[in-house]
Amino acid sequence: MMAKMMKAVVTTGNGGYERLEYKDVPVPELNAGEVLLKVLAAGINNTEINTRLGWYSSSVTESTSAASDDGLTPESSDGGWNKETPFPFIQGTDCCGEVVGLAAGVDKGLLGKRVLVRACMREHGYDNLDNIWMGSDFDGAFAEYVKVPATEVFSVDCDWSDAQLGTIPCAYGTSENMLHRADVKAGDVVLVTGASGGVGSATVQLAKRRGATVIAVAGADKHPQMQPLGADQLLARDADLLALLGEQSVDVIVDNVAGAGFPTMLKLLKRGGRLVSSGAIAGPVVDLDMRDMYLKDVRLIGTTAWDEPVFPNLIAYIENGDIQPLLAAAFPLAEIVAAQQLFLTKQHVGKFVLLPAHEG
CATH class of the missing domain: 3.40.50.720 (NAD(P)-binding Rossmann-like Domain)
Known part of the structure; x- marks a missing residue:
């Protein structure tokens, strides 16, 4: 039986690490056309840090390292990729997950599949550059579960670990x-x-x-x-x-x-x-x-909006052995602050990944 609550990191607003709250929140409820994923691994990107800091605001002109000062506050509210950031919300743009729930009408063949999520979503089709991003415009993968449109999950057949797959999407x-x-x-x-x-x-x-x-x-x-x-x-x-x-x-x-x-x-x-x-x-x-x-x-x-061939290409590259993951380190989701602090030292090569505990 699916749990009703889950652990997640909720970003409460622009600011320092105090804005990252690891706590219990409801498991997402599915709407038409969506799937529920058990998050197996979620990569860390500059994106999450920049969004929390408000670096995308036009009022900010520093480098991302200079802007990592906990005191940074954007002078205007245009700190998101497309519009004002939807605080409080769950960040996490990279997701390797397992499909554990389906809305009515979604292909039942997806259930149980290990998938990657296409984080950049072109809601109005590929003739229109408008786009929204998981973990920036709506709740993402820094949680035990996440819901996404079924059209944005891609099953992947390879011998990579969950953490290695979590380095890929963004x-x-x-x-x-x-x-x-x-x-x-x-x-x-x-x-x-x-x-x-x-x-x-x-x-x-x-x-x-x-x-x-x-x-x-x-x-x-x-x-x-x-x-x-x-x-x-x-x-x-x-x-x-x-x-x-x-x-x-x-x-x-x-x-x-x-x-x-x-x-x-x-x-x-x-x-x-x-x-x-x-x-x-x-x-x-x-x-x-x-x-x-x-x-x-x-x-x-x-470039921000991903073009249509991009994500299917990546799945093929993985399955054909054309590329290799570069996993720098993996951390429990609860240790996100330590992981982001180490990330900002820029001493690593490749990607850091967070792993939800899925306790109970």
Whole structure:
């Protein structure tokens, strides 16, 4: 018999770790077209921390590390991805789960399946860029159970652990979407900044899978852990990229760092090059010399809404053994504060994952 209450981490508003409350809440009740998942693993992302801090507000201009000060309060309420964040709510964008409940009319074949959740949902179809995100716009996976539309769960057949699967959805979905939008193909030279993080390490693998030559930029102390990912060249975060690579040396730049290093990125791009981004961990406000953009016919590509092929592609890559998970560490869900604090030190390679206890 399904329990009526569950443990969850409820984020009560913008602020520090005191806003994360681990407590009992009701198990979600299903509406038409939904499934109930027993959460097996939930990945940690910058997203959850940024949303709690209100970093997405236009009033905030610091880097994500500077904004991790518990005293940060956005000056306006536009701190969510699409609108005002729906506090109090349950965060958690990544979810590996088991289907344990079905609304009427949902395919009974899903029951008992181990699945990944497509966290970016295109409510109005793929001809419309409007999107909502589990764990940012509505309750997510930092709980023992979560409900999602049946259309957004994908069964996966592999020998990976639950924790390893929990590293995939947000980081790899975001990465595959960027590479898809930038039309990365065999023979392209691709530069990846922030390559040791969740999205960066995913991008190294996924770009190599497409046949690109990959140059990865990350802290030198992390290079040994990154060797197995297959980058053709590993450069230190503080390296002089222009001196080492030269102007107009790169076809595609995947840059989720931004900040003070952004002007260099455009100088590295070849004529007709593409810069694609889905983040700005070193700071969202950058210097842009328009001449570096228009005189070289450069394309700047922003990505948030995932395109239709992205998530089915990822499931196929996992099942075909084309990619590998990069699990840095797993923590009990109740230890979310310790996990996020360690996450923010940025000493790890890959992803941190939370595991609900499912007591009783």
